[in-house]
Amino acid sequence: MSTSTAPSPAGAGQELRPDRKKSRWHYDVLGLLTAVLMAFPVYWLVISALRPNHEIRSYDQTLWPSSLTFDNFARAVKQENFATAVQSSLIVSVTAVVGGMIIATLAALAIGRFRFFGRKALLMVLILVQMLPPTAMLIPIYAQLNAIGGLDEYWGLIVVYLVSTLPFAIVMIRGFVVNIPVELEESAMVDGCTRMGAFRRVIFPLLAPGLAAASIFALVNAWNEYLFAYILINDNSKYTLNVWLMTFTTERGTDYGALMAASTLIALPVVVFFMIIQKKMAAGLTSGAVKG
Amino acid sequence: MTAADTKAAGPPVPVPRAPEGTGPKPAPEKGISGSGRKQRKKGELLPYLLILPALVAVAAVYAFPLVKTVIMSFQDMGRKELWTGESPPWVGFEQFTNILGDAEFWSVTGRTVVFMVVCVGLTMGIGLLLALLMTRLTTWVRLVLTAALVAAWSMPLMVAASIFRWLSDSDYGLINTLIAKVAGEDFLGHNWFLDPKQGFAIIALLVVWGAIPFVVITLYAALTQVPRELEEAAALDGANAPAVFRFVTWPVIRPVFTMVATLSVIWDFNVFGQIWLLRGNKPEPEYETLGLYSFSKAFESTSFSQGTAIALITVLLLSGVAVYYLRQLMKTGEVE
Numbered sequence: 001m002s003t004s005t006a007p008s009p010a011g012a013g014q015e016l017r018p019d020r021k022k023s024r025w026h027y028d029v030l031g032l033l034t035a036v037l038m039a040f041p042v043y044w045l046v047i048s049a050l051r052p053n054h055e056i057r058s059y060d061q062t063l064w065p066s067s068l069t070f071d072n073f074a075r076a077v078k079q080e081n082f083a084t085a086v087q088s089s090l091i092v093s094v095t096a097v098v099g100g101m102i103i104a105t106l107a108a109l110a111i112g113r114f115r116f117f118g119r120k121a122l123l124m125v126l127i128l129v130q131m132l133p134p135t136a137m138l139i140p141i142y143a144q145l146n147a148i149g150g151l152d153e154y155w156g157l158i159v160v161y162l163v164s165t166l167p168f169a170i171v172m173i174r175g176f177v178v179n180i181p182v183e184l185e186e187s188a189m190v191d192g193c194t195r196m197g198a199f200r201r202v203i204f205p206l207l208a209p210g211l212a213a214a215s216i217f218a219l220v221n222a223w224n225e226y227l228f229a230y231i232l233i234n235d236n237s238k239y240t241l242n243v244w245l246m247t248f249t250t251e252r253g254t255d256y257g258a259l260m261a262a263s264t265l266i267a268l269p270v271v272v273f274f275m276i277i278q279k280k281m282a283a284g285l286t287s288g289a290v291k292g
Numbered sequence: 293m294t295a296a297d298t299k300a301a302g303p304p305v306p307v308p309r310a311p312e313g314t315g316p317k318p319a320p321e322k323g324i325s326g327s328g329r330k331q332r333k334k335g336e337l338l339p340y341l342l343i344l345p346a347l348v349a350v351a352a353v354y355a356f357p358l359v360k361t362v363i364m365s366f367q368d369m370g371r372k373e374l375w376t377g378e379s380p381p382w383v384g385f386e387q388f389t390n391i392l393g394d395a396e397f398w399s400v401t402g403r404t405v406v407f408m409v410v411c412v413g414l415t416m417g418i419g420l421l422l423a424l425l426m427t428r429l430t431t432w433v434r435l436v437l438t439a440a441l442v443a444a445w446s447m448p449l450m451v452a453a454s455i456f457r458w459l460s461d462s463d464y465g466l467i468n469t470l471i472a473k474v475a476g477e478d479f480l481g482h483n484w485f486l487d488p489k490q491g492f493a494i495i496a497l498l499v500v501w502g503a504i505p506f507v508v509i510t511l512y513a514a515l516t517q518v519p520r521e522l523e524e525a526a527a528l529d530g531a532n533a534p535a536v537f538r539f540v541t542w543p544v545i546r547p548v549f550t551m552v553a554t555l556s557v558i559w560d561f562n563v564f565g566q567i568w569l570l571r572g573n574k575p576e577p578e579y580e581t582l583g584l585y586s587f588s589k590a591f592e593s594t595s596f597s598q599g600t601a602i603a604l605i606t607v608l609l610l611s612g613v614a615v616y617y618l619r620q621l622m623k624t625g626e627v628e
Contacts, residue, residue, distance in 0.1 A: 027428040034422060035433075035440035041455045041501065042443045044466065048458060059480055061469040103345040110342035122343060124618060129354040131614045133562040135583045136603035139590045140357035140364060143374060163353035166346055224448040226565050231591070242450040249572055256458045263451040274446035 049073065049261040056257040072261035076248075079258065084237045085244035092154055092229075092240060093222035096161035101215050103162075104169035105207070109199075111170065112177030126167040134227055142231055152235045160228050165218035172217070176210030177203075216277045220270050241266050365601035371594040380597065387601040396577075397585070397602070401609075404561060404581040407492060411560040414500045416553050419507030424537075426512045438509070445505035453569035456498040460484045460570075485571065488578040498566050503559070507552055514548035515541070547620060554617040558610060582606045 048056060049072050051065040056072075076082070111119055141160060142151070150156035180203060188198040229240040239247075245266070248259040365387055369380040391397050426434055447455070459466050462483040471479040485491040518541050526536045564583045571579050580588065582602065590599025 024428065024430065027425060028430050028433045031425055031429045031433045031437045034425070035437040038437075038444045038501070038504070039440035041452070041459065042447060044459060045447075045451070045455045057464055059463065059469070061464065061466045103349060106342040107346035110339035114339035114342075116336070116339040119339075122347075126350070127618060127621065128614055129350060131558050131610065131617065132354065132358070133583055133603060133606050133610065134564065135562070135586045136361055136600070136607050137354065137357050138587070139596050139600050139603065140360035141353065143364070143369070143596060144357065144360065146374060147377060159349075160353055163349045166349060170346065220446075224450070226450050226568075242448065245450055245454060246569075246573055254457075254461075254572075256461065256464065259454055260458060263454045267447055267451045270448055271443070271446045274442060 049264045072257040075258040076262040089241045097218045100162045100165040108173035112174040161222040169214045172214045361600045369596040400585045408560040412556045415503045422508045423511035441505035449565045514545040518544045
């Protein structure tokens with residue numbers, strides 16, 4: 001990619017001119033320092049979750065724990081409604097994502113493959129609705145769900161999450177759709193496939209990475225949502241994990257050890273998914289770039 | 293709700309494709325699907341059938357409530373109407389005149405704007421500097437920094453808020469311990485949230501920390517699209533680093549920068565969860581931004597109409613920014 005005359009050990013397409021190479025180390029120091037600062041709250045989360053309670057409730061916090069323990073995790077898991085909160089979060093986010101992906105794929109195919117009246121307007125509406133403040137939607141949705149008996153029911157929350165993932169999913173999947181040459185589909189149809197057959201055998205396999213990325217993204221979004229979960233669900237046994245987190249704060253104070261342990265548990269799947277999606281997104285990017 | 297969510301979770305709509313639009317490459321999709329589309333004109337009903345489910349869903353959860361917001365803001369809907377299902381009385385512009393005539397509304401709006409400006413300024417400033425730094429790092433350092441950014445980025449909003457609440461706890465928080473160790477005993481037991489200015493400083497720290505990874509990674513992606521040869525040539529011609537940045541680098545990354553900045557404005561204007569959790573589910577009036585103000589009017593004072601009127605004013609305030617964002621998207625070829 002670069003036309004370097006100097007040997008380039010960095011190998012990331014970065015040019016290393018000799019004079020620059022010398023002065024590079026202080027950038028690296030700065031970079032490492034920033035990395036420490038950015039990662040510190042995450043470190044503090046994990047380390048606090050593993051710290052014995054007498055250290056949590058100490059006026060003299062130390063950067064390193066004296067010993068590690070799983071007591072906080074045990075307390076967090078034993079907290080009332082943990083299992084049901086996990087269950088609620090899973091039911092709500094998975095259902096919303098599966099439904100959202102089906103609807104989004106259909107729409108993405110329409111937008112990516114056909115030129116029809118209102119196509120551009122649809123895309124704009126999808127992008128615009130994402131920018132509406134959540135509280136603006138919250139009150140009428142609350143009133144409406146109340147009127148049709150959807151408060152305290154999973155389906156109310158599911159519908160809200162499903163739709164909130166739609167705009168992003170449609171635009172993202174559309175990106176993958178337009179990168180699949182129409183000729184592939186056409187030759188499959190020439191060879192005797194029906195349109196559905198062509199979709200199933202040709203388009204869908206090529207779309208799969210995009211679908212995976214979009215669904216993980218939507219899943220993380222639904223998993224992290226707080227405001228609607230807090231307002232639409234009042235039944236303790238139907239709380240999602242984020243709302244459940246608040247139960248560690250009582251009138252007498254906050255059980256920070258258990259709160260940090262619970263937070264770690266909630267963040268863990270998200271971190272894993274994020275690692276996966278990072279690669280998928282990069283793959284999506286490169287596939288787009290290669291095609292040009 | 294997506295605005296707040298995506299912030300914690302990651303890139304919004306344009307990210308996966310943003311660098312594509314900025315680069316010198318021609319948009320790949322036009323040539324390929326152009327010929328296909330012509331042949332497909334016959335299936336004219338099919339695309340409408342395909343988008344129908346999405347349209348119905350979006351209408352149910354966005355369009356309908358938005359219409360309802362407008363209607364409710366001209367009525368007086370309270371707890372009674374909500375539970376009995378009676379139609380609330382019409383009050384015309386009363387809700388709006390009440391709100392606009394209320395000094396509290398203006399102080400909340402002022403607070404929201406100042407908080408947004410500070411957060412966006414810090415996020416974009418630090419974000420740009422870090423993205424530029426990324427281009428100058430040795431590969432392994434860049435990987436370490438990227439990993440740290442992704443770690444911060446992947447923290448769910450509520451988890452991040454819990455961490456910062458713990459860090460700023462008056463008795464056992466690390467911030468107080470560190471200050472006490474460096475500057476003396478004064479800070480042990482210091483409550484950061486007694487003074488809203490200090491409280492908002494902690495909240496801003498959380499917001500900025502949470503937003504920086506997205507900004508840096510997006511801007512860095514844009515920076516990799518800047519042709520190296522151009523920068524080199526400019527440097528050879530005697531341009532110093534700021535000049536190279538201004539005349540070569542900046543024009544290339546500007547569309548992405550303004551887009552991310554616009555999104556940040558929208559997100560930071562609607563900050564909710566961070567304040568909500570840092571104030572332990574009961575934000576004091578001094579901590580109310582427009583989102584929280586509308587929320588407390590609706591659910592604590594159970595005046596749903598006042599809440600929706602405030603929300604509607606917020607939407608109007610933001611609509612200019614939203615339209616600007618959309619125009620940027622069209623310019624970069626995201627909506628073609």
